[in-house]
Amino acid sequence: MSAPLLKVDGLRVEYGRTVAVNDVSFEVAPGEIVGLVGESGSGKTTIGRAVAGFLTPGAGSIDLAGDRLGATRSLAQRRGVQMVFQDPYLSLNPRLSTWSMLRELVTVHRLAPKAQVDDFVRTVLGEVALTEELARVRPSRLSGGQRQRAAIARAVVLRPQLIVADEPTSALDVSVQASILRLFASLRTELGVGFLVISHDLSLVRFLCDSVLVMQDGEIVERGPVAEVLTAPQHPYTQRLLKAVPRLPSYAKTSGNNREKP
């Protein structure tokens, strides 16, 4: 078995007197897509934000490729984990075109020699399937799906090892959702990026993820391969969660199951 890409051990996060996440441990293998599901308030976003370094855990450890990620992260460590949000505007500068934003990141992080910056930006645009023409306009002129592609390009350009995606398609039309999920699958295959995908949408998880963690009240109550957990859930909470969603294989209907393995 290969060493885990992400190893979270005994994670605990409190907001004042609220224990949002309690003793949570899990791993993500290189190139694996792990889904994090559970009802609203179960602690999913808190875990994502802790892994991405936006908040400091009260206890526990987070290792990326064997490297301990502490309260203060080096530039390289920060690049290693990138976050994609439900609202792409959270990571986009409304005054900057995608092209300018990517150029700036490539330059600041010295990701390519000066003469090759534009080529590097074009490569990344190709990876997220955004045309150069669309990349030259401000985010406000893009459609929701295109804007999410721009936000994903912002993450991908930094060559992260792990992307944490928090409800990445919840704000999009179903047909656009499917194209973003296919993009994640191709990034995993092409770049070997691992994903932690936070979602309340079990059909998304079934379509995209290899394995799933089910959260309730800040703890993981069930975990395993998607095919097992979502077909024969063992925990009463997972059984209730599955019953609560209509049987709607929306992605499969619109796009077929194109899951690719690395």
Ligand SMILES: Nc1ncnc2c1ncn2[C@@H]1O[C@H](COP(=O)(O)OP(=O)(O)OP(=O)(O)O)[C@@H](O)[C@H]1O
């Ligand atoms: N900034 C905060 N201050 C205080 N309490 C918070 C804060 N953020 C989250 N919480 C609390 O922590 C718990 C976990 O919240 P979290 O947002 O991680 O859950 P979630 O599963 O992501 O929910 P949702 O699906 O609604 O986003 C909840 O009880 C929530 O009210």
